[in-house]
Amino acid sequence: MKILNTGGAGFIGSHLAEALLARGDKVAALDDLSTGSVSNVQHLRDSPDFSLRVGSCLDKPLVAELVVLADVTVHLAAAVGVRLIVERPVHTIETNVRATEVVLEAAARKGKKVFDCGPEEPCRLTTPRPRAGLPEAKPSRPRSSRSYGAPSSP
Secondary structure, X not given: OEEEEEOOOOHHHHHHHHHHHHOXXXXXXXXXXXXXXXXXXXXXXXXXXXXXXXOOOOOHHHHHHHHHHOOEEEEOOOOXXXXXXXXXXXXXXXXXXXXXXXXXXXXXXXXXXXXXXXXXXXXXXXXXXXXXXXXXXXOOOOOOHHHHOOOOXX
């Protein structure tokens, strides 16, 4: 299987790449090296089944090019680290949300599967649908915070 591994030079991404190669998959890692490192995947670079592209998940043409070549994308790329989150919280949220959006949009256009792992969500395998094909969600009535599990006030 051909796997696109975003965040592939990070701690988790590099270990995933190693495991995927060991089971016989081909792995293309995409990483901007903001928190990942080439040294994490140096031992994999001699494998003909591994490639590292240094670039951002915010780069739509690059992501589209790599998604089309893969059977599935494992999306692990994220702006992480306590210092970054504390010093630039809005930037961190925007980067993480937009990067996920770019990956999902590219996959949706080609009908490709995405295995998405977020810091607060369980990992899940999805085949995103293009936005144009999705009905707009319009709740019939407002929902209270209680309906989302918030404790009720006395």
